[in-house]
Amino acid sequence: MRNADAARAYHEATKHSExxxxxxxxxxxxDNQPIPFKLYRELEPIPLPRDFTALAGPGLSALSAAPYHExxxxxxxxxxxxxxFSAGITKRKRYPGGEQYFRAYSNTGALYHVDLYLVCGELPGLSAGVYHFGPHDHALRRLREGDQRRVLADASGLExxxxxxPAILVSASTYWRNAWKYQSRAYRHCFWDAGTLHANLLVAAASEQLGAHVVVGFADRAVERLLGLDPAREGALTLVPLGGAAGAAPGAPEDxxxxxxxxxxxxxxxxxxAIAEMHAASSLQQGNDARAWRDASRERxxxxxxxRLIGLNPLGDEELPQESLQSVILRRGSTRAFERTASLSARELATVLERATxxxxxxxxxxxxxxxxxxxxIVHQVEGIPSGAYYYRRPERALELLREGEFRAVAGRLGLFQELPADAAVNVYCVCxxxxxxxxxxxxxYRAAQLEGGILGGRMYLAAYAQRFGATGLTFLDDEVIEFFSPxxxxxxxxxxIALGRSRRRS
Ligand SMILES: Cc1cc2nc3c(=O)[nH]c(=O)nc-3n(C[C@H](O)[C@H](O)[C@H](O)COP(=O)(O)O)c2cc1C
Known part of the structure; x- marks a missing residue:
């Protein structure tokens, strides 16, 4: 049995209740709102090409990516x-007082505290090094020269x-950029927001025929030192190896x-x-610890x-909407108002659930x-599915009815007293x-569970937009949701x- 006291305490302390x-x-x-970018003062930008046209495959078919392939x-x-398509700026909205940038992925409070770094060997057109990706100018900045991949390989226990x-993306949060609004709860948001980002990252990599794989087990300090992160303010979240067959990285990297x-x-x-404490308590010291960590298994x-079971019939591959992934990601946003009277079809919902999982x-x-x-x-308005509370039985592709009834008011309350969860056609809770x-x-x-919740949420966003309806992430009253679905x-x-439904057109 491993120690989880810190995670238990953190989770309890950051629950929302009325x-x-x-x-x-x-x-x-x-007046003290942080800027949503990490801007290096002295590093020259290395502009990235802006050929964004090739993510041509239908958005939905690449969503639940095939297992890693080399x-x-x-x-x-x-x-x-x-x-x-993971983390870039896809929309700009002008306000009387300024301009706000929105990104390819949904993000709590549009505060964008997660950055991506690239650690690579020699690539065509890019020399080996450690880079930071700046979404504000779509450019890389070189933090270190030379092939440093070995640091990550060692930190991951030779995963x-x-x-x-040949290339590994590393995600990391600068906590203050989210904690400004969400205080200690920002550590949960590290993984929710990284999760929605990774949903995009995995599908974008798959559509480029690049194998990708999410690695949560690594020796934190070694990774954070490589990226030059400040451990009091920043934490590394994931490694995502991209592509393969590059041959092992050389040893003796820069230290x-x-x-x-x-x-x-x-x-x-x-x-x-509480944030840095939770990060430290869930850190691994060495590569060997990472190896032992990922070898753990959980049988359930x-x-x-x-x-009662209601069988679901998701769209097959040949029936999926053909819109390109690029276009779906560019159109994605968080629905700001749902049309209460507009339903989803059972197949639309089934397709979201199947593709997300x-x-x-x-x-x-x-x-x-x-x-x-x-x-x-909580189903409010899905054709052929009586409104009520359900459990999704994944292997059987079926909804198990827990309680039939009209729960719009309850869903509104559980979703922090907002109209969005009450007006949506359905609310989907990722539970662990x-x-x-x-x-x-x-x-x-704890990191893995929150991250997987975020990845599933991010996939549901894409599966909804690919089918031309809306979605929004939401926050919630922790214990009341569980009470509602209990026993x-x-x-x-x-x-x-996440709430799903048809957007209400603004007049
Ligand atoms: C985990 C999560 C929770 C969110 N919670 C809320 C919420 O409670 N209320 C709300 O109106 N929007 C919520 N949002 C939507 C964000 O405000 C939105 O993603 C952000 O403003 C960026 O806009 P975009 O998704 O349209 O790109 C949430 C998003 C995520 C990912």
Whole structure:
């Protein structure tokens, strides 16, 4: 049994309840709002090509990517597209007081605290090095020269794909950029927001024929030192090896401390110690620890269904909408108002559920079909499915009815008293039995569970937009959601919530 005391305590302390919301005196200090970018003061940009046209495959078919396959060396064009469609700026909105940039992925509060870094050997058109990706000018900045992949291979305990990949993306959060609004809860958001970003990253890589694989187990300090992160303010979240067959990285990489000046984020920064403490408590010290961590396994059996089953019939490959992935990602946004009277069809919902839960290649899942996440639904308005509370039985592709009834008001309350969850056609809750994850993976299992919730949420966004309806991530009253779905959901916790439905046109 591994230690998970810190994760248990952090999760409990950052739950939302009506009481916690009412008693929190936090107000947003807009004069001290952090900038949503990491801007290096002295590094020259290396512009990336802007050929964004090639993500041509239908958006939905690449969504639940095939397991990692060893494909070749990414071209600079392919890398540029993967970065753009994961984390690039896809929309600008002008306001009287300024302009706001929106990204390819949804993000709590549009605060964009997660950055991508690239660690690569010699690539066509790009010399070996460690780079930061700047979405503001779609350019790389070189932080270190030379092939440093060995640092990541060692940190991951020689994880197979990390060791052989020609390029590895690393995601990391600068906490203050999210904690400004969400305080200590920002550590959850690291993984939610990285999750929606990774949903895009995986599908973009798949459509470039680049194998990709999410690695959560690595020795944190070695990775953070390589990227020059400030451990008090920033934390590495994932490694994603891209492509393969590059041959092992050479040894003896650079080991110097990296001190690069970045632009101040805001007038002052407030430290929420629970964040860095949770990151430290869930850190791994060495590559060997990472290897032992990912070798853990978690066995769970699906309990027999007690309620009525409604079989689902998702669209087959040949029936999927043909819109390109590029166009779906460019159109994606968070629905700001749902049309209460407009329903979804059962097939549309079935397709979202099936595509979102399709294989995920990740080091914390023994097989791509495994999952730490279960889906619970409140259906308001789906043709052929009576409104009520449901559990999605993934292997059987069926909804198990837990309670029939009209729950719009309840869903509105559970989704933090907002109209969006009440007006949507359906709310999907990504839920995890955390104790069994803790038993296998300890404190670090918390990162994996939150991340997988975010990836599933990000995939649901794309599956909804590909079918031309809307979606929005939402936050929630933690314990009340579980009470609502109990006794079925007893002992579990919510990792992510998304509402689906048809957007209401603004007059
Ligand atoms: C995990 C998560 C939770 C969110 N929670 C809310 C919410 O409670 N209310 C809301 O109106 N929007 C919510 N959003 C939507 C974000 O505000 C939105 O993603 C962000 O403004 C960026 O806009 P875009 O998704 O249209 O690109 C959430 C998004 C995510 C990913």
């Amino acid at each position: 009481r916690s919301l009412r008693s929190n005196p936090h107000v947003l200090d807009f 494909a070749g060396i990414p071209s600079l064009n392919a890398l540029s597209r993967v970065l753009y 197979g794909q990390v060791t052989r990949a 110097s401390e990296l001190r690069l000046e970045t632009q101040t984020l805001s007038r002052s920064e407030i430290d929420y110690p 059996e699906l309990p027999p269904a007690l309620g 399709g294989g995920l290649a990740a080091d914390f899942l023994g097989t791509p079909d495994a999952s730490l996440i279960e889906l619970y639904l 039995e955390l104790e069994s994850v803790f038993a296998a993976f300890g404190n670090r299992g 079925h959901a007893q002992g579990k916790d919510v990792m992510f919530l």
